[in-house]
Each structure stands twice: as C-alpha cells, then as structure tokens.
Amino acid sequence: VVVPLPEKALIAKLRRLVSSSRGGKRSPLGAILTGIGDDCAVLNLAKGQDLLVTTDFSLEGIHFRRDWHPPDSVGHRCLARGLSDIAAMGGTPIAVFLSLALPHDLEQSWVNRFFSGLLSLTRKHNVRLAGGDIAESLKGVLGDIVVVGSVPHGKAVLRSGSNPGDKIYVSGELGGSAAAVRKMRAQKRGTKVHVRDYARHFFPEPRVELGQILRETRLTTAMIDTSDGFSTDLAHICEESGVGAEIDSSLIPRARVGKPSREVDLDFSLHGGEDYELLFTAPSAKRIPGRLAGVRITQIGRITRGHGIFVRNAKGPASELHPRGWEHFRS
Numbered sequence: 001v002v003v004p005l006p007e008k009a010l011i012a013k014l015r016r017l018v019s020s021s022r023g024g025k026r027s028p029l030g031a032i033l034t035g036i037g038d039d040c041a042v043l044n045l046a047k048g049q050d051l052l053v054t055t056d057f058s059l060e061g062i063h064f065r066r067d068w069h070p071p072d073s074v075g076h077r078c079l080a081r082g083l084s085d086i087a088a089m090g091g092t093p094i095a096v097f098l099s100l101a102l103p104h105d106l107e108q109s110w111v112n113r114f115f116s117g118l119l120s121l122t123r124k125h126n127v128r129l130a131g132g133d134i135a136e137s138l139k140g141v142l143g144d145i146v147v148v149g150s151v152p153h154g155k156a157v158l159r160s161g162s163n164p165g166d167k168i169y170v171s172g173e174l175g176g177s178a179a180a181v182r183k184m185r186a187q188k189r190g191t192k193v194h195v196r197d198y199a200r201h202f203f204p205e206p207r208v209e210l211g212q213i214l215r216e217t218r219l220t221t222a223m224i225d226t227s228d229g230f231s232t233d234l235a236h237i238c239e240e241s242g243v244g245a246e247i248d249s250s251l252i253p254r255a256r257v258g259k260p261s262r263e264v265d266l267d268f269s270l271h272g273g274e275d276y277e278l279l280f281t282a283p284s285a286k287r288i289p290g291r292l293a294g295v296r297i298t299q300i301g302r303i304t305r306g307h308g309i310f311v312r313n314a315k316g317p318a319s320e321l322h323p324r325g326w327e328h329f330r331s
C-alpha cells in the first residue's frame, strides 16, 4: 500500500515513536506485554479487573475537516473520543489501537502531525498505542480508534443506575465545541478560527481522572460522557434507567469562547455535542464537592419518576426538552 509513507515504513516509524515515548509508570491494573509488531497485542489484566472496550470512528467530512482542523487536533480528538468513553465508565485506559486509512496524495507532514497530537495525549494518560492497521483510502482520512481499559470487577458506572430523586450533575462547561463549529461554518474560506480561543473543541480534555474519582467514591449511580450533546446524552441515561428528569436551564454551565470571550447561547449548551464532559447522577443525600480533579461540578437538576425531560427557567412553566442530536460537519 502506498500511503504517504509506504505502510511498512510508517509502522516502523510509529513503533519507534511509541517505544521511545513509553515513559511513565506502568498501570498496576493491566500491562501491554506485546505491542506493535506481532500478529496481536498481548495484554495482561490484573486480577479482579473487568475489561472495557470502546470503538469510535473519526471520519473526514463527518467528524473533522482538513481545512478546519489542524492535524494534531484531529489526532488528539480521535483519541479523546475513546478516552472519554472509558472515563464515563469510571475506568482506567490501558491500550489504544488505531485503524487508519489515508488518501495516497496526503502529505507525510500531515500524518506526522496527526500522530504527534494523538501520541501526546497517550503520554498524558499513560496509555500506549499497542497496534492497529494502515491502508489506503479512496477518499478522505478515515480513522477508527479502539481504547481498552479496566475497571474493578462489577464496578463500572453504567447508564442504567439512576433513581428518582437523584441529583443530576455535569462537569466543566457545555456548548463550547458546537460554538466553534458554528464559527467555522460562518467563516469565509481561508480565514482562521483560532485554536486557543476554542480549545475545548480542538483539544478536548477527556475527564479520565474525574471519572475514576466518581467511581471510587461511590458517589454516582449513573454516568455518560457528553459526546452527542447534553439533551441526547441525558435522554440516554433516562432511557436506560427508566426515569425522567427535570433541569433548571439557569444552572447549566455554559462555556465561554472566542476573543473577547463570551458565554455561548443556551441552545449550544443544551444540544451541542463533543464537549466530552461527564454527566452523572448521585443520591440527593450525598454531598458532591463543587470541584473534583480540578474540574468544576454543577448540579443542574434532578431525576424524576416517569419519563420525559423537562426544563424549567425563571420565566414560566416547565417545557419538555427533546433530544436534538449532534449535527456533524456536513453542511
């Protein structure tokens, strides 16, 4: 296969990059015995751990655009999606696998920067790229990432554990990622949306440490990461738990974006996706700190009997919040 670098050369290069960046402590929860270079990776899970596996596409034109996203952002976001899913279970990521198809006319410098974004996030979370596949694509960059993690046996935080009366919390701020997409869509060709003004979109920080703390302290009854958009993700929890919810729209923490920075519209924080925050519920008697793992935690409503999600605001009666999914980058 003649992708930018011939497949063999690219794999050799990646293998060097990965082994030179190994660093950090080995997780006591599981170890990679054999990584890139054999027919399979060999993973050793510690006793008493359950295996977590998540897989996510990153497709050019759907999840990113090469004219909008710098290559290191594409690599970072590709992995962040998977790490965020592990975080939402309260797990610890161990190994990453990437299948990548590249158009033959893609510059090698793009590929290098893609991997530099992806690998620097692996170092930050002490995980290793342990295998994958590379092929030529007929059109566009197509990535599929698999992240493997572990969680103590039976302790994964599911979507299905919410009970009526539980309080609903969200980490960080919502809507920043969608606001960046709207901004880029409105831009004329060739003008730039500055990465640093919309960091949450270009370099989202998966809340892995927060997820682990929430699981360890047994504060949470259900959890999900906000990848599709708050309204859709809360609907997933309600559906899986067989409950409803009531939200106070004035409590929703809205992201600040742009320069000078300003709060995003409520609609972005309610429906915009790809913020990769954690949305979770906890019994009302439990006290949740306003900050955990360096991240702001906000109570925004409570779980109710029955079904449907209702939003209250200062102005009037509650109205039903219908999940409106995440629009991707297709216009």
Ligand SMILES: [Mg+2]
Binding pocket: 084, 085, 088, 224, 225, 227
């Ligand atoms: Mg998820």
